[in-house]
Amino acid sequence: MAIVIKNGRVIDPASQTDRVADVLIVDGRIAGVAPNLASSKAEILDATGMIVAPGFIDMHVHLREPGFEHAETIESGSRAAAAGGFTSICCMPNTKPVNDSATVTSYIVERARRLAAVNVFPIGAITKGSAGEELSAMGGMKGAGAVAISDDGLPVMNARVMRRAMEFARSYRLPIIQHCEDLNLSAGGDMHEGVQSVRWGLRGIPSASEDVMVARDLVLAQLTGARYHVAHISTRNAIGMLEYARRHGLHVTCETTPHHFALTEEQMAPYDSNYKMKPPLRSGCDRTAVIEGIVAGTISAIATDHAPHPGSEKMQEFERCPFGIIGLETALALALEELVHTEKITLNRMVELFTTGPESVMRLGRGTLAPGAPGDVTVFDTDVSWTYDVNQSHSRSRNSPFHGRTFRGGPMATVVNGEFAWRRDRA
Ligand SMILES: [Zn+2]
Numbered sequence: 123m124a125i126v127i128k129n130g131r132v133i134d135p136a137s138q139t140d141r142v143a144d145v146l147i148v149d150g151r152i153a154g155v156a157p158n159l160a161s162s163k164a165e166i167l168d169a170t171g172m173i174v175a176p177g178f179i180d181m182h183v184h185l186r187e188p189g190f191e192h193a194e195t196i197e198s199g200s201r202a203a204a205a206g207g208f209t210s211i212c213c214m215p216n217t218k219p220v221n222d223s224a225t226v227t228s229y230i231v232e233r234a235r236r237l238a239a240v241n242v243f244p245i246g247a248i249t250k251g252s253a254g255e256e257l258s259a260m261g262g263m264k265g266a267g268a269v270a271i272s273d274d275g276l277p278v279m280n281a282r283v284m285r286r287a288m289e290f291a292r293s294y295r296l297p298i299i300q301h302c303e304d305l306n307l308s309a310g311g312d313m314h315e316g317v318q319s320v321r322w323g324l325r326g327i328p329s330a331s332e333d334v335m336v337a338r339d340l341v342l343a344q345l346t347g348a349r350y351h352v353a354h355i356s357t358r359n360a361i362g363m364l365e366y367a368r369r370h371g372l373h374v375t376c377e378t379t380p381h382h383f384a385l386t387e388e389q390m391a392p393y394d395s396n397y398k399m400k401p402p403l404r405s406g407c408d409r410t411a412v413i414e415g416i417v418a419g420t421i422s423a424i425a426t427d428h429a430p431h432p433g434s435e436k437m438q439e440f441e442r443c444p445f446g447i448i449g450l451e452t453a454l455a456l457a458l459e460e461l462v463h464t465e466k467i468t469l470n471r472m473v474e475l476f477t478t479g480p481e482s483v484m485r486l487g488r489g490t491l492a493p494g495a496p497g498d499v500t501v502f503d504t505d506v507s508w509t510y511d512v513n514q515s516h517s518r519s520r521n522s523p524f525h526g527r528t529f530r531g532g533p534m535a536t537v538v539n540g541e542f543a544w545r546r547d548r549a
Pocket of ligand 1 (some may be wrong): 301400401
């Protein structure tokens with residue numbers, strides 16, 4: 123079983139490679155990167171004019187299985203990932219039951235092994251039922267395959283519980299990922315607290331609800347020495363504090379989402395729940411800070427926070443709708459359009475944000491085209507013109523604000539463990 127990807131521009135930040143070459147994958151592993159590679163029985167992909175990169179990693183998705191299979195399954199979500207150029211995804215534990223034990227972790231690992239189009243790495247809960255009170259069985263979950271812990275969707279509100287969780291996470295060598303939101307400050311809000319929320323008469327979620335939690339956690343991260351990661355960072359203050367903490371040697375990282383660098387509250391269609399997510403779309407000033415954080419390296423990874431919800435739930439009054447949008451199939455195109463074509467970052471930096479960046483946090487043993495590495499490859503084109511039709515999505519859900527948008531640039535093929543998981547021409 124072999125694949126040769128011919129004549130692409132190979133960008134592998136992990137090995138500081140950026141040149142036109144072939145990539146040979148044999149028996150599920152990278153066999154070589156060099157000009158004019160050949161293998162007698164190899165399947166050939168002509169990538170002339172395209173970028174060939176290590177398989178992209180999305181460290182923050184919601185697959186909804188077990189428990190909410192009407193919204194997404196491991197199979198459907200992983201197919202959406204493959205079509206978005208991702209070869210590895212990490213799934214959050216807010217399923218039903220919550221992934222807070224080795225039993226649930228094993229169930230996800232086993233389902234993924236049989237059905238998933240890409241590599242699936244479960245994230246275990248910090249607390250039992252993600253209720254924020256009692257710590258989950260971290261050791262057992264790690265043994266079953268969990269790669270990090272998080273109560274994402276909810277914050278750990280109790281500082282004492284968070285401190286203990288950080289101490290345990292540190293001893294188990296697991297990164298701890300926080301959904302930073304002080305629930306007392308966000309107080310049931312539906313969108314960013316600002317001019318628009320006042321205009322539309324909707325309850326606001328102030329930036330302070332994120333900032334306060336990041337500040338508290340950075341103090342606790344210093345106290346405990348935990349590897350602490352902020353999910354979907356979205357405010358200028360939070361990014362500033364993270365930058366300060368990193369400069370002072372703390373082992374802290376953060377990710378942002380495509381919608382937080384692409385959109386602001388001003389671009390929301392009024393009362394359209396496809397623009398309702400947590401954290402909410404923020405101000406233009408916050409969006410600029412997110413982009414500056416990406417440029418400066420304070421933000422290590424782009425993660426989609428892919429959050430499928432069926433139409434029945436998203437087509438209620440705005441206040442009643444759940445938070446979140448799907449994002450696996452549009453992330454790469456948004457990064458190209460908003461960051462690379464605008465010349466805010468280089469292609470190399472963008473590839474880092476999808477490979478070495480998330481890898482440095484999650485330590486999956488992926489994100490490189492070095493010989494012997496897992497045969498995960500993402501092939502994309504910076505100029506291909508395509509229109510996102512959410513009704514054709516591989517996801518079971520349709521909640522995207524990007525439906526109908528024509529993009530310049532996007533994924534062309536995804537190779538997972540040495541086999542094609544998706545190709546644009548055969549989609
Ligand atoms: Zn979250």
